[in-house]
Amino acid sequence: MIVVPRPAYSLREKVYFWEIAKGLLVTFGHLARNLWGAALRNRTIQTWEYPEEPRPYPQRVRLLHRLVKRPDGTPKCVACYMCATACPAVAIEIIAEPSPDDAIEKRPISFVIDELRCVMCGFCVEACPKDAIRMDSEVGDLMGTRREDFIFTLDRLLEMKPRAGAYLGDRELEAKRKAGLI
Amino acid sequence: MAQETVKITINGKEVVAPKGTLIIEAAAQAGVEIPHYCYHPHLSRPAVCRMCLVDVEGQRKLQPSCSTPVQSGQVIRTDSPKVQEAVREVLEFTLINHPLDCPVCDQAGECGLQNNYQDYGLYNTKFTLPKVHKAKVQKIGPTLTLDAERCILCSRCVRFTDEITKTHEMGIMQRGDHAEIRAVKEVNNPYSTNLADICPVGALTQNDFRFKVRVWYLKHEQSICPGCARGCNIVVDHYRGEAQRMRPRNNNAVNQSWMCDDGRLLYKAIRSEDRLNAPMLRKDGKRLAVTPSVAFSEALQLLEKHAKHTATQGSAFVSNEDAFALAMLLKMMQAPVAASLRESPAGWDDDALLRKADRTPNRTGASAFSGTEDFAVRLKNATLALVIQEDALPDRSLYPQLAGVIYVGTHDCPTAKAADVVLPMAMWAEYEGSFTNFQGRVQRFRPVVAAPEGVVPLWQLASRWSQAFGGKLFASAAEVFRAMATEHPLFAKMTFDGLGELGLCAPSTEQSKEAQA
Numbered sequence A: 001m002i003v004v005p006r007p008a009y010s011l012r013e014k015v016y017f018w019e020i021a022k023g024l025l026v027t028f029g030h031l032a033r034n035l036w037g038a039a040l041r042n043r044t045i046q047t048w049e050y051p052e053e054p055r056p057y058p059q060r061v062r063l064l065h066r067l068v069k070r071p072d073g074t075p076k077c078v079a080c081y082m083c084a085t086a087c088p089a090v091a092i093e094i095i096a097e098p099s100p101d102d103a104i105e106k107r108p109i110s111f112v113i114d115e116l117r118c119v120m121c122g123f124c125v126e127a128c129p130k131d132a133i134r135m136d137s138e139v140g141d142l143m144g145t146r147r148e149d150f151i152f153t154l155d156r157l158l159e160m161k162p163r164a165g166a167y168l169g170d171r172e173l174e175a176k177r178k179a180g181l182i
Numbered sequence B: 001m002a003q004e005t006v007k008i009t010i011n012g013k014e015v016v017a018p019k020g021t022l023i024i025e026a027a028a029q030a031g032v033e034i035p036h037y038c039y040h041p042h043l044s045r046p047a048v049c050r051m052c053l054v055d056v057e058g059q060r061k062l063q064p065s066c067s068t069p070v071q072s073g074q075v076i077r078t079d080s081p082k083v084q085e086a087v088r089e090v091l092e093f094t095l096i097n098h099p100l101d102c103p104v105c106d107q108a109g110e111c112g113l114q115n116n117y118q119d120y121g122l123y124n125t126k127f128t129l130p131k132v133h134k135a136k137v138q139k140i141g142p143t144l145t146l147d148a149e150r151c152i153l154c155s156r157c158v159r160f161t162d163e164i165t166k167t168h169e170m171g172i173m174q175r176g177d178h179a180e181i182r183a184v185k186e187v188n189n190p191y192s193t194n195l196a197d198i199c200p201v202g203a204l205t206q207n208d209f210r211f212k213v214r215v216w217y218l219k220h221e222q223s224i225c226p227g228c229a230r231g232c233n234i235v236v237d238h239y240r241g242e243a244q245r246m247r248p249r250n251n252n253a254v255n256q257s258w259m260c261d262d263g264r265l266l267y268k269a270i271r272s273e274d275r276l277n278a279p280m281l282r283k284d285g286k287r288l289a290v291t292p293s294v295a296f297s298e299a300l301q302l303l304e305k306h307a308k309h310t311a312t313q314g315s316a317f318v319s320n321e322d323a324f325a326l327a328m329l330l331k332m333m334q335a336p337v338a339a340s341l342r343e344s345p346a347g348w349d350d351d352a353l354l355r356k357a358d359r360t361p362n363r364t365g366a367s368a369f370s371g372t373e374d375f376a377v378r379l380k381n382a383t384l385a386l387v388i389q390e391d392a393l394p395d396r397s398l399y400p401q402l403a404g405v406i407y408v409g410t411h412d413c414p415t416a417k418a419a420d421v422v423l424p425m426a427m428w429a430e431y432e433g434s435f436t437n438f439q440g441r442v443q444r445f446r447p448v449v450a451a452p453e454g455v456v457p458l459w460q461l462a463s464r465w466s467q468a469f470g471g472k473l474f475a476s477a478a479e480v481f482r483a484m485a486t487e488h489p490l491f492a493k494m495t496f497d498g499l500g501e502l503g504l505c506a507p508s509t510e511q512s513k514e515a516q517a
């Protein structure tokens, strides 16, 4: 066990007013700098005038979900429920059925994400063993007036387009190749 | 006869076990779990999987604990580095050709490979050759799907079909890493779904449950199968308030570890189309849905008016508590006791394993509280008929003197359609109670899902009605059981909680006599 002693207050700190004045100095310093900056059109303010002034997304941002397709257009998802299990917000609802293709075996008949419940944590993407769900669609700011606008069904998730610059390879296959399995 | 015991030491802990016990069993009793695949308490022991190896002091080689009996003074270690190394290597070997289908495999979550890999995993494959592929998704019978690639060749299924059902459908063909499990004929025996339970991996899965729910979402409740007089001990797995599957639970005195295929599907009756969900009254030939309290008092008025002239048909489908509370109601009404129980629905004969021709779960218990006279005879001089569960009065025009018919049951039937008052009652999976099986074993079932709104078990209805006649209002099934235990020798000296997980036999019944002999 380590005991960390409280730092003792100096007399100046105990008197209090000097310290408050120091704090206010910082506050008013910012105010002055921003007024000055606005006057000279040389901005130092950290607030953005969104949405008129859109910000570029960083490389690794998590945007709304999309489901990856197989070459024939069917979902890559095999309805393993890993994402739904990992989701801390219980935002994902899946119903599974046997796939007509025995090599695939299982597929989702319904796959619904409630984007209003989603907390954008990305756990679903991490959990997916098939690299079937990704958060790199082109939509980052979804607007709607009804709840249903935020319910993403299987079809809607498959239609979501990857954003410009998104990684398009197949991580699952690559991992298998790396492990020497294929 | 006192059993001979031996003293052994497992992982430094002294354990006393009956002579002849296998090490794996003695360890389990002492709370030490030894990983295993091929061992099953109710099958022979071929010791083929080699997962259960343990270190026995004085023996140079590791011993398979599933086929080594305990011997006095043995010092056994299941956690030494040597054992762990061996188990890890066995597991690695088992997984060499395993497809790792976990995302689509229905066993994931209750898989022997996954579970043991958590403890003994290698986490790094050394194997670089291509895997051997085998036949997948084979529908080998109406109830099962076989994936030969996932099979670890433990031979449990082969032994089950050879030793238990004696139908010999499963076999292991070829040798070496081409050894493959196959169904040599259609697997269509009445106990086939047990194969899905005993298969430690996802090679054999049950069609009915396949892809329905991931098993880690399931909640479990102990219960009793209501399918026949055997009363197999079961677990009902449920999810979001719906029963999803039934599987057997070990009770050596009743069903070992098995149950039959038909029993397994009985959970479907809980939400079937013809389930009675709301009380109904018949007015001018039409049925009107009413609130439970209206139907309850309507029925009570009839009972009060015709009290002594009520003919009652009890049922072998209701619990002991239900039958007893009904008998108490009739006693308070001064009505004759319930008529003799009806014949069981046909369909089966007794077989050598579990199934009994009597397809009612509680004939022994319910007959303790019914008379010997036929319902048809009773009806001749009755003015009110009270029918529980059975389709006993489909044509009431035969008895023109009947002023009323009350039907209390779970599903719709001609009798219910003709009744004046229909009161739905809770099904076995919706309340707490006990059944007495054909051996006289009283076994408890527990509520798994909620009953439809306003629907209560028969004992509650009966005890509430009996209040109007000065009877006692029971607060719980346990209270009914307490009263019942003092009234009837079949339940003598038993308490509801004392029934425990495996049930009890009264001293007078067959089984306890057998046990004493």
Ligand code: SF4
Pocket: A083, A086, A087, A088, A089, A090, A091, A092, A113, A117, A118, A119, A120, A121, A122, A123, A124, A125
């Ligand atoms: S991002 Fe997180 S909260 Fe949103 S669906 Fe995925 S797991 Fe759930």
Ligand code: SF4
Pocket: A076, A077, A078, A079, A080, A081, A082, A083, A084, A094, A124, A127, A128, A129, A130, A131, A132, A133, B103
């Ligand atoms: S984790 Fe991936 S494969 Fe599994 S259900 Fe979710 S999206 Fe589908």
Ligand code: SF4
Pocket: B098, B099, B100, B101, B102, B103, B105, B106, B107, B108, B109, B111, B112, B113, B114, B150, B201, B202, B203
């Ligand atoms: S049998 Fe077990 S390890 Fe094999 S695929 Fe199924 S869940 Fe995974």
Ligand code: SF4
Pocket: B150, B151, B152, B153, B154, B155, B156, B157, B158, B181, B198, B199, B200, B201, B203, B204
């Ligand atoms: S199918 Fe299952 S039970 Fe049968 S041998 Fe293979 S692993 Fe064992």
Ligand code: FES
Pocket: B035, B036, B037, B038, B039, B046, B047, B048, B049, B050, B051, B052, B053, B064, B065, B066, B067
């Ligand atoms: S359990 Fe002992 S060898 Fe398989």
